[in-house]
Amino acid sequence: MTLTGPAPTGLTGSPDRSRLLDVLARRQPGRSLPGECYTDEALHRLDLDLLWSRQWVFVGSVAEVPEAGDYLTVDIGSVSVMVLRDDDEQVAAFRNVCRHRGARLVDETHGSVGNIVCGYHRWTYGTDGRLLHAPQLAPGTDLSCLGLRKVALRVVGGLVFVCLAADPPGDIDDVAALVEPYLAPHALERTKVAAQVDLVEDGNWKLTMENNRECYHCDGHPELLCTFFPTWGLEEHQVPARLRPAHDRYLLAETDLELACEQRGIPFRAVEDLVDRPVGFRVQREALDGAGESFSRDGSRLVGRLLGDLDEPRLGRATFHAQPNVWAHFLADHVVTFAVLPVAVDRTLVRTTWLVHEDAQEGVDYDVEALTEVWKHTNEQDAAFVGLTQRGVSDPTYEPGPYTEPERQVDAFVTWYVDRMREEAGR
């Protein structure tokens, strides 16, 4: 299999790269990025060329392509990627571009095909990407040179990552080994999509990621706070007196959860390597407030049928985060994944997907409105925060302020971003 990296584009030559390095040099530890990183068109093209085209990008889960011929598509900048389950039931990815005159092959976010037939001139490809038929092609043309361009793909615990580069970062195997034990009990391969919502936020993708990396703003999420402990992200000494009762409840719930996990051989403690590797990640199981089962108003389960072979609904949430673009919560009764995809320098798509056991029946085992309520509201609240921040950092005199301790992971994300961009700009 030959993978093809992006061609050099005339738009992103050395003047923009030196400017990028100058801007990154102005970033101070413990503070956010200079405003240009969120607002400048040329720097955004470098984000696409140097980061999104070279890192592993989350695109969805195996549950979105359950049968042979099922596909999903995502846009990474101007690149459309088609993720397809082939006739051998393997999941693979291709550039969604006909090898003839370049028409996009499929135009929906999800669908199903027998072969992949270009709508323009009927060039026909197998689900393995081989060109099977092209009408009236000159005799002697070597069809084997005209197969769809493959895109590197790796499944981690049912989550699908692709990489547009010819030489994807190799450490995803190490990350998979560390993360899969946390995700495996939820058996993503035996789930189905209960709901999917696309929300476009009016801000740069990094603001969306930074927003997600702290709960310092969680006063703005009343629905989420029904089950998120209000002391999330605080060190022991940081807990204010008014939150002491909630924190004691949290400590007790954590003890209970640890025991339940030990009894079932499910890993529990945080594993994190956010800065020093291409696939910056974090995974941990944490207790939820209230009944401790799911993202409902009282914390009780939202789906009657539990995932995989789980026998206990009160397992909190295993939360997985990977850079540049995913976080996901794995609960006993459902999984919710979030894919962050850049649309423009100041617009970002957040695709949220709720997954339930493949045998769960809508209307019997779960109600879609109830299942999706908390995160729909939370996403909209976050979109408003991101929009306000995008507009504020556009002021040319904006100077990043200091992070507080609850923003430790934001700092880690920003540091990871700066390191990756420096590495890639220097290649």
Added chain:
Amino acid sequence: MTLTGPAPTGLTGSPDRSRLLDVLARRQPGRSLPGECYTDEALHRLDLDLLWSRQWVFVGSVAEVPEAGDYLTVDIGSVSVMVLRDDDEQVAAFRNVCRHRGARLVDETHGSVGNIVCGYHRWTYGTDGRLLHAPQLAPGTDLSCLGLRKVALRVVGGLVFVCLAADPPGDIDDVAALVEPYLAPHALERTKVAAQVDLVEDGNWKLTMENNRECYHCDGHPELLCTFFPTWGLEEHQVPARLRPAHDRYLLAETDLELACEQRGIPFRAVEDLVDRPVGFRVQREALDGAGESFSRDGSRLVGRLLGDLDEPRLGRATFHAQPNVWAHFLADHVVTFAVLPVAVDRTLVRTTWLVHEDAQEGVDYDVEALTEVWKHTNEQDAAFVGLTQRGVSDPTYEPGPYTEPERQVDAFVTWYVDRMREEAGR
């Protein structure tokens, strides 16, 4: 008459031109253009500056300005051109810009004026462009220096072409001599507009032109295929067995048509010079399927009154194509013209105009819905193809694939484009 070419613009200096030449050098014969040619803003500005501002551009027909004072306007990039029938019944063209403070003079696509009066400060020009009156202008100002700027204009068989350059390509006279015998029997000067539809396609103008230059995709045009022979564009040896009956029908219809043309002294065979001259063109008369008369579901005529002095409805279509931006079909009962005009790097206006005999009565001799049905559907189908292609070629790894034999004229168009751009970039 002094014609004025475009001023040099600071935006399109030598770095962009060298990049253009680099990109054009990557084009391989028999394949489409590199993706940047369709997606890059700076290259699009060079299309406007080096091609659209220097070649002859189709803007409409004499039938759209039937009376003295009637005008039409088209936008060629940021330039609005006003085509006007003057008080001597001659058709002329002007920049649609007041010589005072630059207000656009007329703001509709079609209209009628006595004099041309700027709405801002009432500066008043004759239909010959001379400044007749400007209130309170300083005494002694030489009005003769403040007439409207003329634009070169040439009528070919009733089709109106303009050229924004001061030194328009001279070969349009040769082309006119070759083409007019095909168009003259349809007497465009004795037609009227029955309908006009503006459609904006979400793709670069070159994709719109390439789409039109082949019927390799005509399976996607069910309405058009009622009268387009399905073997259009195929050489004898390329006709597949399943299309043999249709092809035999085609050969018979061609023989019939040739005879009918000979009897009436109407030229029939293809004349084509698509690559080697500024006004790349092709003209030919071809049979239609079914009744062979018009673009209807069964091929029978759509307008009772035939054009000019024609006495025979079954005359197929004389098809005229000229680069960069026009194709038109001349039938016994009507003419349909297509003007392609760039709106943005990824948006293109297609203006379709149906013309019938000036004495034909709507509701009696023709029905507008029936007259326009086939090409309305066909245009929308083509717009979808163009949109898919625009999005696909935006992938930076897109490499143009090989043209097939039915795409010979697409190859010719692209070669013409490359040659013209190289010539103009080197001036």
Added chain:
Amino acid sequence: MTLTGPAPTGLTGSPDRSRLLDVLARRQPGRSLPGECYTDEALHRLDLDLLWSRQWVFVGSVAEVPEAGDYLTVDIGSVSVMVLRDDDEQVAAFRNVCRHRGARLVDETHGSVGNIVCGYHRWTYGTDGRLLHAPQLAPGTDLSCLGLRKVALRVVGGLVFVCLAADPPGDIDDVAALVEPYLAPHALERTKVAAQVDLVEDGNWKLTMENNRECYHCDGHPELLCTFFPTWGLEEHQVPARLRPAHDRYLLAETDLELACEQRGIPFRAVEDLVDRPVGFRVQREALDGAGESFSRDGSRLVGRLLGDLDEPRLGRATFHAQPNVWAHFLADHVVTFAVLPVAVDRTLVRTTWLVHEDAQEGVDYDVEALTEVWKHTNEQDAAFVGLTQRGVSDPTYEPGPYTEPERQVDAFVTWYVDRMREEAGR
């Protein structure tokens, strides 16, 4: 108080500045600006960086922030400015940007706050801009370095000007001394907002200003011409015969007005310094046609309660104009202010505000529809003129034509613009 100027931006380096100087060098006295000045994105960024970020900009009046805690916001390019009446009843201005992660603090054009609380993470500032509270900020952080960034502000006769530069032009004090005697009798500080309308014109901000500086186009303003004398802007020798009766009426009204002003110690004659200073301005009291009191169909007053301590409704209009972005009419019964704010190279916000005595009662003393009718129509007519001009000057062959004598102030504005841009580009 430390004021902070805009950071240098990588986008507006020396190539754009030399191009600007080249374009400005092409401007001929007595003619408008070259077309690029209105249409070129890079030159527009220089307008923002070199002019809007360095000159005094009108943002509204003290009547828009009547109580402590009341604020208004305006966008100057990508900069949002918050104008606030503080707890000591002083009006001050801040960058509308949180010092933490840059969120915009307030998102409405008008509102009221106790403290200024960032919606994102609850950082809380006093109305004096000091950071009062930031949850969980690292111990020892110096809050005094994290106050809101102040913006220079100056009130002139109740009109509020801000300057984004650290070293605002000092001549505003001289201008204030000259202008305030004209405005003071109208007592803006004792008015309230009766109506405010935002209109976005599809043209460059300079076209909006140029349009306002002449009545050569006033034939296009039928409502305004009820009270604007049709010979406005004409020298005695320029009055055409057909306008002689109107001009005689004008001369008589001026004599009456001068007398009424002298009796009350209100200044009357024009004071103007449009070109040679940073705060180019003009102020004058002029008679109105008809009843001579207000902008109504017959010239009679629109508000029963007169402004300040005025005892006479027939006082014409004191008209104040300052560059780059304001004009305002002060009548006996109301004031109407116009703020011009650039939105994009080809889009401009005109915010019109009608102010009446703070004790005037809607429905009793005035009717909002009647009060706003003339200028609503006039603004819409002007927006159409500006839109037509924007599209016309986009033609690269547009060459500015000669101004007529009634366009003297347009010439002055353009000359002021060229001088300011040259000064600033050379700093």
